[in-house]
Amino acid sequence: MLTEGCYSDFGTGGVLLTTQECNLPELAQKMANGKEKCVDRERERLKSVERTPAATEQGKALQRELGASAAYVDALVDQAASKHLKKFKPGDSVKPS
Secondary structure, eight states, X not given: OOOOEEEXXXXXXXXXXXXXXXXXXXXXXXXXXXXXXXXXXXXXHHHTSOOOOOSSHHHHHXXXXXXXXXXXXXXXXXXXXXXXXXXXXXXXTOOOO
């Protein structure tokens, strides 16, 4: 049998509340406060993590500009380089290695 109610992970510690216990404005406030605390804890945790630099100079410049992770920036640079190399047509004076 299913019980009518609401579930709040942030404000009540993950407890299923019955319909009578669901004071929506109060619950919304608790959830908002809980989310803020979670975000603050995650920001504090990430302060101590040292960011890995991108593999290329272009990637490092892009990483500084975007504030993105090294893996994401390296993938962007790789994708752009692949597109550029597909379009590249060497001149007649270029000999293969």
